[in-house]
Amino acid sequence: MSGCHDLLIAGGGPAGLATALHAVRAGLDTVVAEPRRAPVDKACGEGLMPGAVRALTALGLEIPGHPIRGIRYVQGPRRVEAAFRHGPGLGARRTGLHTALHGAVVDAGVPVLPLRVEEVRQDATGVTVPGTGLRARWLVAADGLHSPVRRSLKLERTPRSTGTPRYGLRRHYAVPPWSPYVEVHWGAYAEAYVTPLGPALVGVALLTSRRAPFTTQLASFPELAARLPPEAAVTAVRGAGPLRQRARTRVHGRVLLVGDAAGYIDALTGEGLSLALTGAKALVANVCRGTPSRYETDWRRATRRHRLLTDLLVRARQQPALAPHIMPTAERAPRLFAAVVNALA
Known part of the structure; x- marks a missing residue:
C-alpha cells in the first residue's frame, strides 16, 4: 500500500470503521490499520441508544440484536423508567456490531491492514507511519480509550481530581431478558447494567470504583445475582479502564482524534457509540470541506450536553453525601428523569 492516501485511520473499532465508511462514500482514498482480527470484542454495555441506531441505519447497516x-433505574424496591420517545434502542453484541461495520468497509473496497500504529511523523503535507511505507494527507486516531497515537503525540491531559478511577467489567448470561429496558441497578460502589441481547441472552456490565472480581461485585446486587446463576454464564469476564481519559485537543496538525481516543468521561450514560458515530461524520465532513480545524468546534458542540450531564452524574455518584439521593430523586421526579434520558438518547 505505497503512495499517499487521503485518509489513514489508525484503529478498526466502530469509530474507525464508521469514519472509513463516511470517507470512502465521500470519495476519499482511505486505508485502515488494525492489528486485531475481526470481529473485535470489547468490554462494553452493548446497548445502542436510538441516536446510534439511526446513525448506523443512515450508513445502510443492519445490526443484529434485541430492541430496547x-x-x-433499580435500587432495592425503588423503580423508575423512561421510554425512548424517538424510536427504540438496540441491544447488540459487540462482535455482531463489529462484523457488520467491518464487512461494510471491506465491501466498499477499503483495505484493512494488519498493522499497529504507535508513532507518526507529520509535515506540512501529510503524515507518515515509520517502518510501514504508509503515508496519508490526514491521519485519524481511532485507536481507543488508551490511544497509542494520542500518547505518542503527548496529547494526554491529566484529568482533574474526580475521585477514585472507575472501571468496566462485562459478562454474558444465557437467560431470557425479563425486561424490554436496559436496567441500571444502583449499588453502594457500582452500577450493574443489564442489556437484553436476544431471546435467551443478556449482557451484564458493571461500572465500579472497586478492584474486585466480577462475581464478588455481582454479589452486592443479591436480587440481580439470583436471576443470573453461575452456570448460565456463557462468556469470560472482560474489563476496561480506567474510564476517564482526556485529550488536549481533537486536532493536532494533520492528526485528528475520534471515538474514545478523542476523550472519554464514563459509561454511566451509555452514549459512547452515539458520540463516536457523530464524531466520525463531522470529521470526514470537515476534511472534505478543507476545514479540519473546525472539527474541534463541531466535536465540542456535538458532545457538550453529554459531557455536562455525564460529568455531573459521575461527580454526584462519587460524593458520599449525594450518591444515596440519585435514585430517590429520579423516582420522585419521573418527568425530569425521562427528559434527561431522552436528551441523551
Whole structure:
C-alpha cells in the first residue's frame, strides 16, 4: 500500500470503521490499520441508544440484536423508567456490531491492514507511519480509550481530581431478558447494567470504583445475582479502564482524534457509540470541506450536553453525601428523569 492516501485511520473499532465508511462514500482514498482480527470484542454495555441506531441505519447497516424500549433505574424496591420517545434502542453484541461495520468497509473496497500504529511523523503535507511505507494527507486516531497515537503525540491531559478511577467489567448470561429496558441497578460502589441481547441472552456490565472480581461485585446486587446463576454464564469476564481519559485537543496538525481516543468521561450514560458515530461524520465532513480545524468546534458542540450531564452524574455518584439521593430523586421526579434520558438518547 505505497503512495499517499487521503485518509489513514489508525484503529478498526466502530469509530474507525464508521469514519472509513463516511470517507470512502465521500470519495476519499482511505486505508485502515488494525492489528486485531475481526470481529473485535470489547468490554462494553452493548446497548445502542436510538441516536446510534439511526446513525448506523443512515450508513445502510443492519445490526443484529434485541430492541430496547428505554432505561430503567433499580435500587432495592425503588423503580423508575423512561421510554425512548424517538424510536427504540438496540441491544447488540459487540462482535455482531463489529462484523457488520467491518464487512461494510471491506465491501466498499477499503483495505484493512494488519498493522499497529504507535508513532507518526507529520509535515506540512501529510503524515507518515515509520517502518510501514504508509503515508496519508490526514491521519485519524481511532485507536481507543488508551490511544497509542494520542500518547505518542503527548496529547494526554491529566484529568482533574474526580475521585477514585472507575472501571468496566462485562459478562454474558444465557437467560431470557425479563425486561424490554436496559436496567441500571444502583449499588453502594457500582452500577450493574443489564442489556437484553436476544431471546435467551443478556449482557451484564458493571461500572465500579472497586478492584474486585466480577462475581464478588455481582454479589452486592443479591436480587440481580439470583436471576443470573453461575452456570448460565456463557462468556469470560472482560474489563476496561480506567474510564476517564482526556485529550488536549481533537486536532493536532494533520492528526485528528475520534471515538474514545478523542476523550472519554464514563459509561454511566451509555452514549459512547452515539458520540463516536457523530464524531466520525463531522470529521470526514470537515476534511472534505478543507476545514479540519473546525472539527474541534463541531466535536465540542456535538458532545457538550453529554459531557455536562455525564460529568455531573459521575461527580454526584462519587460524593458520599449525594450518591444515596440519585435514585430517590429520579423516582420522585419521573418527568425530569425521562427528559434527561431522552436528551441523551
